[in-house]
Amino acid sequence: MKPLFVPLNANPYDQFADGTKTDELRRYGPRWNENTCPTGRKVTLSRGYGKKNRMSGVIWRFYKQHGSLFGSTYKESIKRIYGTLDIEIAVISITNLEKIENV
DSSP states (O other), X not given: XXXXXXXXXXXHHHHHHHTSOOEEEEEOXXXXXXXXXXXXXXEEEEESSSXXXXXXXEEEEEEEEEGGGSOHHHHHHHHHHHSOSOSEEEEEEEEEEEEEOOO
């Protein structure tokens, strides 16, 4: 299975890079679910869609949770991005991050 490509905005990418973020939240559905995000699948995190600023890692946990069941910080982000808390969210936990050197 190819590594899962996860494009990120600058702030979340930097949080993964400095170790303050380990979970990526996406709207649960055809792109982000148990089949596309199995435990052990390799991941490529990218700061945007360019070839620079990439990290590789591994999914160590995946679960689905209703938006209304998160803590206040996550709830604010979910509401801001999706406009509602009445959705299912895919929580993708990523570990073993290493910077990919551009050759």
